[in-house]
Amino acid sequence: MSAKKTKSITPAHPQDELLRTERIPHIWCSGCGIGTVFSCVIAAIQKLDKPLDDISVVSGIGCTGRMAGYIKLDSFHTTHGRAIPFATGLKLARPDSSVLVCSGDGDLLAIGGNHFIHAARRNMDITVICVNNFNYGMTGGQLAPSTPFGAKTTTSAIGCPEEPFNFCHVAATCGAVYVARWTALHIRRLTDSIIEAMQKPGFGFVEILTPCPTAFGRRNKMRKAIDIVKFYHEKSVIKNDIDPKDATLDFRKNLVVGKFVDIERPTFMDNYNLINSKELGDWPNLDKKEPKPAKRAAG
Amino acid sequence: MRDEKKDQTFEINRGTKVAGKAVLTGTYFMNGDYACCEGALAAGCRYFGGYPITPATEVAERMSRRLPDIGGIYIQMEDEIASIASVLGASWGGVKAMTSTSGPGFSLMMENIGLGICTETPCVVCNVQRAGPSTGLPTLVGQGDMMQARWGSHGPYETIAVSPSSPQEMFDFTVWAFNLSEQFRVPVMIMADEVVGHMNERVVIPPEDEIEVVNRRKPKVSPEKYLPYKHDPDWITPMANFGDGYRVHITGLTHDDKGYPAMHAAAQEEMVERLVRKIKDNRDKIISYENIMMDDAEVAVIAYGISVRAAKRAVRDAREQGMKLGAIKLNTVWPFPEELIRDIAGDMKAIVMPEINMGQIVLEIERCAAGRCPVKLVSHAGGAIHSPKQILDAVDEALKES
Secondary structure (H helix, E strand, O other): OHHHHHHHHOOOOOOHHHEOHHHOOOOOOOOOOHHHHHHHHHHHHHHOOOOHHHEEEEEOOOOHHHHHHHEOOEEEEOOOOOHHHHHHHHHHHOOOOEEEEEEEHHHHHHHOHHHHHHHHHHOOOOEEEEEEOOOEOOOOOEOOOOOOOOOOEOOEOOOOOOOOOOHHHHHHHHOOOEEEEEEOOOHHHHHHHHHHHHHOOOOEEEEEEOOOOOOOHHHOOOOOHHHHHHHHHHHEEEOOOOOHHHOOEOOOOOEEEEEEEEOOOOOHHHHHHHHHOOOOOOOOOOOOOOOOOOOOOOO | OOOHHHHHHHHHHHOOOOOOOOOOOEEEEEEHHHHHHHHHHHHOOOEEEEOOOOOOHHHHHHHHHHHHHOOOEEEEOOOHHHHHHHHHHHHHOOOOEEEEEOHHHHHHHHHHHHHHHHOOOOEEEEEEEEEOOOOOEEEEEOOOOHHHHHHOOOOOOOOEEEOOOOHHHHHHHHHHHHHHHHHHOOEEEEEEEHHHHHOEEEEEEOOHHHOOOOOOOOOOOOOOOOOOOOOOOOOOOOOOOOOOOOOOEEEOOOEOOOOOEOOOHHHHHHHHHHHHHHHHOOHHHHOOEEEEOOOOOOEEEEEEOOHHHHHHHHHHHHHHOOOOEEEEEEOEEEOOOHHHHHHHHOOOOEEEEEEOOOOOHHHHHHHHHOOOOOEEEEEOOOOOOOOHHHHHHHHHHHHHHO
C-alpha cells in the first residue's frame, strides 16, 4: 500500500534517465562532494545536444571512480590510474563519440600521471573531470599528489612533507586546450565548464575541489562538511584567464578557481588524418642534392 | 628485364609501399613479426596500441605503416601499461585490437591483462619472447615467459596461449588468436620468440575468402532484458559494444550478471566459475597439437615454439639411426593438453622436452605423466636455440635412466 502511495507522490527525479537507480544508495559518505560533482556531470550531459549512446564514461579506482557505476551510460571502471589510456582506445575506436573520464586526484595524477601528461600532449579528444579531495579517500585517507604541504594523512601522520602538484598548471603545460577549476560549491560554473570542455575538440580538464570530511577533514581540523564548504566559499577567489601557474591552492591564503585555458589546437585525430593524407610538406630537406658545380678545367 | 614479382616481394618484406588492402594475398619472404601484423589485419584487427621493444618492434613498425592505409588506428602509447589499457578500450569500442611486446613490457601489461580477463574483453597480446630475467638479452631468444602467460596476472583464471614456430605460423596463429579471443572473450596470448619473430621465411597469405574470421557473439535481446554477464549454456557471454545502445557498466571489480560490483564470496564464485569453465569446458575447441612420427614412437619429444624446429630435426636424425623417436608440437600451450599427455605417457619409454628456460611447461608434463614414464627437460638459459644433438643426447640419457 505504502509503496504504491510513495510512487504516486514522488515524481521522477529529473536526472533519473541517467541514473542507475537500482544501485542507489551510493557508497559516498555524507558530506562528500562527489555527489554534487556527479549531479553537475549529469546536468551537463543532459544539456549537451548529443545522443546518449554516443557518450561514455570511464573511471579509475577510488571514490570518484565509482561514478561510472552509477551513470546510465556505457561506462567502464578500469584499473587504478588507467582510465585515460582506456579512454584513448575507446575514443579512437569510436571517434565520433564523446568520452568523459571521471576520476580522483590520486588516480589521475599519481599512478596515472604519465598517461595524463601524454594524453594532454597528444590533445586526445577526451574530457577529464578530476575530483580533488586532497587525499586517497576510499582507502582511509592517505597522502596524494594533491595533499597540501603540512596536511596530515594516515601516511603523513606528522604532516605532508611534499609540495603538491598544481593540476591545472600541469594540464596546461602539457597541452590541454581547456582547463578550469571550481569547488563543489560552484555548481553553475562547474556545469558550464563540463559542457564547454566536452564540446571543445581536444583534451579538456576540469578540476573540482571537494570536501572529504571523513578521511581528510577529520585529521586536519575540518571535521564538518558544512565548515569545509563554508571555508571553500570564503577562500575561493575567481580569477578567470590567469596563467594557470599562478592559480595556486593555499589553505592558509586562498584557493584560486576559474577558467584558465580555452585555446585551439589540432586534436590527435586531426593530426593523424593530416599525416596520413601525406600532405605535410614543409620539413627541411638537408639531404637535397645541390646541383654540382661545373667542373673546372684542370689547371 | 625487371622481375615484377621479385620486386614486389622485396618491397613488402621491407614494409615500404604496401598496397592499401587488408589481406595481402600472395607468397612472400617475410619475417615473423611482419607475418604477425599481416595475420592480425587479415583477422580484422583495426587498432594497435603499442610501445616499441626489441624483438617485437617490427610488429609495431609494420602496423604503423599498414593500419592508416586501411582505415585503422595505430598509436604509440607512453608505455606498455597504457598500450594494453588502450587495446581494451578499443575492443569495447567494437574494434578488434592488439598489442605486441616482449618480456619487460609483458610484465608491465599483466595488471590490465587481468582486467581484460575479468571483464572478458577480446584482444590479442603478442609476446615475442627474449631471454630474461629483467632486461636480459633483448636481441636474443628465450621462452621464459610461458608460466607468466598462464599465471602472470593475480587471481584465479584460465587463459589461452598459442605458440608459433615459424613466420607462416605467425600469420596463421595470429588469425587464430583473434578468432579464439572473439569466440571466448578472453585476451589471447601469442607466445612467439625472437627467432620466430626475426627469421625470414616463406609466408603464404591465402585469398581473403579462404581465411576463417570469427566475430564476437552479440546480444539477441533488447537492452531492457540484456544482462552483460549472463552466459549462454557454453559459458560464453554475448557482448554489447559501447555505442550499441545497451548502456553497459563494465568493472574490474567482482561483478554480478548485470555487470555491477558485488562484494561477496557468492558473486566471486559465480564469476570465477564462468572465467574458468568457458575455457576448460571448451578446451576441445581450443587445444591444438600436431603428431610427428608418433605412430610407432617409443620416445616422444614434446616442444612448442621455436624449439619444435630442433625437435623435428632430432626426430629425423634419430629415425636415420633406427631409433623410434617421435615428436608432439604444441600449437596451444594454454590451456594445457592434459588428456594428451595422460594418454601417451603410459606408452612411452620417456618424454623429452626442450624449452628455452629452466623448466616451465615440463612441470605440466611431469604433472600429467604422473610417473608413468620418465620426463626429461632439456633446459636452456636463453640466448640461443637448442641444437638437435642436445635433444638426442637427452633422449639417450632418458632411455638409460628408464
